[in-house]
Amino acid sequence: MSASLIDGKALAAKVKSQLVESVAQVKAERGFPPGIAVVRVGEDPASKIYVTSKKKTAEELGFGSWEHALPATTTQAELLDWVRRLNADPKVDGILVQLPLPKHIDSNAVLLAIDPAKDVDGFHPCNAGSLFQGRPALAPCTPSGVMRMLEEISFSPAGKKAVVVGRSNIVGRPMAALLINASATVTVCHSKSDVAHEVRQADVVVAAVGISGLIKGEWVKPGSVVIDVGMNRGPDGKLSGDVEFAAAKERAGWITPVPGGVGPMTIAMLMSNTVQAAGPNCGRAKR
Numbered sequence: 038m039s040a041s042l043i044d045g046k047a048l049a050a051k052v053k054s055q056l057v058e059s060v061a062q063v064k065a066e067r068g069f070p071p072g073i074a075v076v077r078v079g080e081d082p083a084s085k086i087y088v089t090s091k092k093k094t095a096e097e098l099g100f101g102s103w104e105h106a107l108p109a110t111t112t113q114a115e116l117l118d119w120v121r122r123l124n125a126d127p128k129v130d131g132i133l134v135q136l137p138l139p140k141h142i143d144s145n146a147v148l149l150a151i152d153p154a155k156d157v158d159g160f161h162p163c164n165a166g167s168l169f170q171g172r173p174a175l176a177p178c179t180p181s182g183v184m185r186m187l188e189e190i191s192f193s194p195a196g197k198k199a200v201v202v203g204r205s206n207i208v209g210r211p212m213a214a215l216l217i218n219a220s221a222t223v224t225v226c227h228s229k230s231d232v233a234h235e236v237r238q239a240d241v242v243v244a245a246v247g248i249s250g251l252i253k254g255e256w257v258k259p260g261s262v263v264i265d266v267g268m269n270r271g272p273d274g275k276l277s278g279d280v281e282f283a284a285a286k287e288r289a290g291w292i293t294p295v296p297g298g299v300g301p302m303t304i305a306m307l308m309s310n311t312v313q314a315a316g317p318n319c320g321r322a323k324r
């Protein structure tokens with residue numbers, strides 16, 4: 038048996054097309070569209086590519102879209118001033134400070150300064166806490182994209198065994214929270230875990246560790262769903278995931294490719310979060 042592929046590129050396009058109506062509605066109601074401001078500090082080449090892509094997608098959807106490219110010498114106080122200005126700007130519904138920040142800036146202090154109602158990354162402890170308590174929240178984009186993929190293949194996590202490999206604040210932890218909220222039985226693995234043992238029992242595996250091929254194909258439970266969040270660039274410049282794709286594909290029921298799997302979903306869900314942030318629930322919470 039060979040797994041069916043989950044096409045993240047196609048699904049991301051569908052998610053974006055489904056936002057068009059909500060964008061028009063926001064615009065009709067208040068006279069201006071959802072708006073996102075992306076702040077980038079320094080010259081990290083990967084960050085430049087991500088930010089350009091986020092801005093382009095926002096413009097395609099007719100959002101207000103602002104990119105603030107600040108020099109690497111920007112001080113923490115200056116960056117905090119930017120965040121405060123964007124918090125106060127009514128045209129800005131979503132604020133994203135691209136990570137990583139230069140070493141002289143405390144990322145945590147910056148993320149804490151973002152108005153939780155404009156925190157379209159879902160990284161503020163208020164949103165992380167609300168998500169963990171099963172309350173409405175802006176949820177991080179990559180794990181939200183994974184949930185959207187599961188929905189698309191009609192995989193209901195309720196009562197299923199889900200194994201999340203990786204415990205980062207950006208993917209692993211919020212992924213576990215979303216799966217708990219969807220009534221899965223969730224195990225989170227990390228460097229001290231017996232990953233093989235856990236993965237062998239998983240109905241759905243989400244791999245988010247950043248180590249190419251860490252998840253062996255032979256561990257995959259036949260018929261299960263394998264979601265690979267890994268984006269590892271090899272010495273040859275080729276992208277690979279955290280899962281041994283060819284071998285896993287022979288056992289899984291569904292699997293995401295790398296590239297073209299989870300990656301495109303992240304930006305689509307960022308746009309979805311921005312529309313959510315422009316809506317009445319987040320709007321009321323704004324400072």
Ligand code: GUN
Nearest residue numbers: 133134135136137158178
């Ligand atoms: N750097 C890499 N991925 C992300 C992301 O999703 N959000 C932000 N703010 N920075 C990132």
